[in-house]
Amino acid sequence: MVKGVRLPEDRRVKTIAVDFDGVIHAYSRGYLDGSIYDEPADGAIDALRELMEDYAVFIFTARDVLSVAAWLHERGFRVVTENPTEPVWKIQGILLVTQTKYVAEIYIDDRGLRFEDWDQTLADVKRLVKS
Numbered sequence: 001m002v003k004g005v006r007l008p009e010d011r012r013v014k015t016i017a018v019d020f021d022g023v024i025h026a027y028s029r030g031y032l033d034g035s036i037y038d039e040p041a042d043g044a045i046d047a048l049r050e051l052m053e054d055y056a057v058f059i060f061t062a063r064d065v066l067s068v069a070a071w072l073h074e075r076g077f078r079v080v081t082e083n084p085t086e087p088v089w090k091i092q093g094i095l096l097v098t099q100t101k102y103v104a105e106i107y108i109d110d111r112g113l114r115f116e117d118w119d120q121t122l123a124d125v126k127r128l129v130k131s
Contacts, residue, residue: 013056013092014129015104020061020068020097022110024048034063036071043118045075048095050122055129058089058096058104069097105129 021027026038051057061068069079078094088103089096096102106129108121115121 013090014054015089015102016051016055016057016125016129017060017102017104017107017109018048018051018057019107019109019111019115020059020063023108023115024059025071036063036067040075041118047118047122048077051125052093052095055105055125056090056092058083058098058102060098060101060107062099065097065099069095072097 018024021031022041024040024044025036026041028038048057059068059072065081069081072095073079079097080094081097083089083096083098083100083102085091086102089098106125108115108125
């Protein structure tokens with residue numbers, strides 16, 4: 001994880017918010033005891049990487065942000081849990097994990113923008129977010 005570093009930002013980059021449970025984490029048994037027990041949802045890791053190529057991406061969650069950040073870090077992502085660019089997230093290539101709802105062009109959420117699979121979601125993002 002990236003800690004204690006002032007990160008460069010690009011105000012022109014668009015921001016995408018992605019829910020954790022049910023979208024990135026398979027979440028097959030619900031919240032349970034709060035542990036992160038499942039593997040990634042089908043296509044989630046590749047989709048996150050693809051989104052990060054074109055957008056600043058943050059993960060929003062009701063879970064403990066340090067646990068989510070560790071889970072993502074174990075899967076090869078650069079992750080932070082503090083936002084040095086508040087009140088927005090504009091850093092591309094590093095995932096912010098937060099419980100804060102920052103401004104974003106699109107929120108990808110299985111209980112918001114109807115998430116069915118990553119192909120559909122990526123197509124919607126590209127259609128709705130103009131570069």
